[in-house]
Structures are given as structure tokens and as C-alpha cells.
Amino acid sequence: MLEIKLKKQLGQLGLSVDLKIPGKGITGLFGLSGSGKSSLINLVGGLIRPDEGFIRLNGRTLVDRAQKIWLPPNLRRMGYVFQDARLFPHYNVQGNLGYGIKKFQRAEFEHIVELLGIGHLLKRYPQTLSGGEKQRVAIGRALLTNPEMLLMDEPLSALDLPRKRELLSYLDKLSEQINIPILYVTHSLDELFRLAERVVLLDNGKVKAFDSLENLWQGELLAPWKTQSEQSAVLSLPISTQNIAYKMTALQLGTQPLWVKAVPGEIGQKVRIRIYSSDVSIALNIAEKTSIRNILSGIISEIKAFEDHSEIEIRIGEQKIWASVSRWSCEELGLQRGQQIYAQIKAVSVL
Numbered sequence: 001m002l003e004i005k006l007k008k009q010l011g012q013l014g015l016s017v018d019l020k021i022p023g024k025g026i027t028g029l030f031g032l033s034g035s036g037k038s039s040l041i042n043l044v045g046g047l048i049r050p051d052e053g054f055i056r057l058n059g060r061t062l063v064d065r066a067q068k069i070w071l072p073p074n075l076r077r078m079g080y081v082f083q084d085a086r087l088f089p090h091y092n093v094q095g096n097l098g099y100g101i102k103k104f105q106r107a108e109f110e111h112i113v114e115l116l117g118i119g120h121l122l123k124r125y126p127q128t129l130s131g132g133e134k135q136r137v138a139i140g141r142a143l144l145t146n147p148e149m150l151l152m153d154e155p156l157s158a159l160d161l162p163r164k165r166e167l168l169s170y171l172d173k174l175s176e177q178i179n180i181p182i183l184y185v186t187h188s189l190d191e192l193f194r195l196a197e198r199v200v201l202l203d204n205g206k207v208k209a210f211d212s213l214e215n216l217w218q219g220e221l222l223a224p225w226k227t228q229s230e231q232s233a234v235l236s237l238p239i240s241t242q243n244i245a246y247k248m249t250a251l252q253l254g255t256q257p258l259w260v261k262a263v264p265g266e267i268g269q270k271v272r273i274r275i276y277s278s279d280v281s282i283a284l285n286i287a288e289k290t291s292i293r294n295i296l297s298g299i300i301s302e303i304k305a306f307e308d309h310s311e312i313e314i315r316i317g318e319q320k321i322w323a324s325v326s327r328w329s330c331e332e333l334g335l336q337r338g339q340q341i342y343a344q345i346k347a348v349s350v351l
């Protein structure tokens with residue numbers, strides 16, 4: 001666990017944070033530009049000193065102003081990955097990874113090199129690598145310091161979209177295979193959806209929320225980042241059935257199955273999905289012959305009327321999804337709160 005309780009004045013910004021971050025999975029640090037995300041990660045990494053308070057990692061004090069304890073960055077056992085890879089230009093990849101300089105377990109070195117797909121790059125120099133390749137080397141270098149935690153400050157932001165996607169898939173693998181908690185600063189909701197288990201929402205130096213992404217997405221705090229066309233539900237649902245013949249997976253939504261394209265995984269394993277309101281329509285009766293696989297019974301829990309359409313919140317078990325319905329259809333069907341309806345779900349994206 002990472003315990004942070006500190007204050008730091010940075011120009012006009014008063015950073016004041018009291019957090020206990022679990023020692024596993026990826027925690028996203030999210031917030032507007034200038035809210036203090038990078039400063040917080042720099043305080044954890046030891047690049048800045050707090051004015052008061054302490055930081056402890058797995059019970060080990062990294063800094064404590066009252067007790068006059070200060071561990072410099074190199075003794076904190078934190079792996080750091082910045083926006084730019086910051087590799088040494090005069091070393092090849094192998095040298096940048098510290099090979100031949102530090103002592104590694106050979107198996108560990110090979111595992112990390114394989115995980116990040118950089119085996120074929122070992123003899124190359126940084127100036128011959130793409131941005132994504134450089135970042136993979138930087139991540140490898142951080143992991144090979146045997147850290148207790150990985151700090152990543154917008155590691156994808158300097159990359160173009162194809163490289164972002166490529167690196168994201170490596171980060172996915174990393175979080176599954178390497179048992180090191182990651183504190184991940186990002187501006188991007190897409191990255192949060194894809195990677196973060198939980199999110200610290202920073203606002204003007206203060207923690208406005210610390211919750212699972214699913215809970216945060218359901219509330220109002222992320223409203224400034226949502227556009228109307230992006231009205232969607234983000235759910236984390238357990239796998240209930242694997243249909244191998246049709247390459248489909250059923251997730252448990254309340255007591256009903258929600259079918260998605262095959263997702264590898266054990267029964268009970270949770271899968272994060274996103275359902276856009278524009279992919280959900282409403283019927284009062286269950287259609288007999290339809291190609292739509294997912295028709296789920298639910299109750300209307302809220303109706304938000306806009307000029308030309310309504311966003312209908314539907315409760316299914318404990319979960320909520322949204323349907324976008326034209327005003328005309330809304331009136332014709334006489335939709336109202338508390339009504340039992342059928343949600344016809346045309347598409348589900350697995351995140």
C-alpha cells in the first residue's frame with residue numbers, strides 16, 4: 001500500500017493529499033491540466049519534497065517531515081517512466097537496460113525483454129528507434145531496477161495514435177503479468193478505460209474522488225469530460241459462459257446474460273465493457289424474431305430530455321445503462337420512470 005498524507009505549496013497551487021492506494025493494479029491519476037498530477041507523482045518519486053506530511057510504501061517511510069526522514073529517489077525502489085523515454089544516446093538498448101552494468105537474474109531480464117517485445121532491438125541505439133520502441137525500452141529499464149512500484153507520467157502522450165495503441169497493448173500485458181502496482185498519470189479517458197482499475201481525480205491540488213472507474217463514470221464528477229454523444233455506461237461484469245462454437249462470451253448483467261465477442265478468461269473473471277447510449281434502443285415487448293442477441297429486461301430509472309432526443313437510464317439488476325431515443329419515439333412509447341421495458345443492445349465494446 002502507498003500511503004500519502006502531505007501538503008506542498010507550488011506557486012499558486014496548494015497541493016493537499018490524503019490517500020491510501022492499494023498495492024496492486026493500475027491507479028490512474030486524472031484531472032485538468034495544472035491540477036497537480038505530475039507534482040504528486042514527483043513527490044512520490046522523490047523529485048520534490050513535501051512541506052509537511054509523509055509518504056509510506058508498504059510500511060516503509062520514504063519521507064516524513066516530522067521525523068526528518070528523507071529517502072533520495074534512487075533508494076525509493078520506484079521505477080519511473082516519463083513522457084519522453086530519456087534514454088542514454090551513447091548506449092545501445094542493452095546498455096540502456098543496464099545489461100552488463102547491473103546484476104540481473106538472467107531469466108528476469110529475458111522475461112521483461114520478451115514481455116515488451118524488445119529482444120530484436122538490443123543492439124540498436126536510441127536514435128534508430130521509434131517513439132513507441134523507446135518507451136518500451138524505458139519501461140524495461142524501470143522494471144529491471146526491481147521496483148516496488150512503477151510511476152508513469154503520461155507515457156503515451158508523445159506518441160502518435162498507432163504507436164499509442166501498440167504501447168497500450170504492452171501496458172495491458174504488463175499489468176496482467178507483472179505484480180507491481182502502477183501509478184499512472186494521464187489526460188486521456190481512453191487510457192483510463194483501458195488500463196486503470198481505480199482513479200484519483202485531482203482538482204486544484206485536492207483529491208476530489210478516489211474510486212473505481214466504473215463508479216466514477218456513473219456519477220457527475222467526470223461530467224466535464226463527457227460529451228453528449230459519448231453518453232455511455234462503463235461496467236465491470238463477470239464472465240458467466242463461454243460459447244466456444246460461436247466464439248462468444250456471456251457476461252452476467254444482473255441475472256441476465258450479456259453476449260459479447262469471445263473474451264478469453266475464466267468463469268467469474270471480470271471484464272470491463274462500455275455500452276454507448278446510441279447503441280441501445282427500447283422496446284415495450286420482446287421482439288420474437290430479431291438478429292439482436294442482447295435483449296435485456298430492465299426498469300427506466302431516469303429520463304433526461306434534450307431538444308431532439310431523450311437519454312433514458314435503464315436499471316438492470318444493480319447496474320445502469322443508457323438508451324438514446326428520439327423525442328418522437330419517447331412520446332409514442334409513453335416512456336416513464338419506473339416502467340419495465342426491454343433494452344435492445346446492438347453493440348458492446350470490450351475495453
Ligand SMILES: Nc1ncnc2c1ncn2[C@@H]1O[C@H](COP(=O)(O)OP(=O)(O)OP(=O)(O)O)[C@@H](O)[C@H]1O
Pocket residue numbers: 010011012013031032033034035036037038039040187
Ligand atoms: N516549482 C514550481 N513552482 C511554482 N509553481 C509550480 C511548480 N511546480 C508546479 N507548479 C504549478 O503547480 C501546478 C500543478 O502542476 P502539475 O505539473 O503538477 O500539474 P498537472 O496536473 O500534472 O498538469 P499537466 O496535466 O498540464 O501536466 C501548475 O499550475 C504549475 O504551474
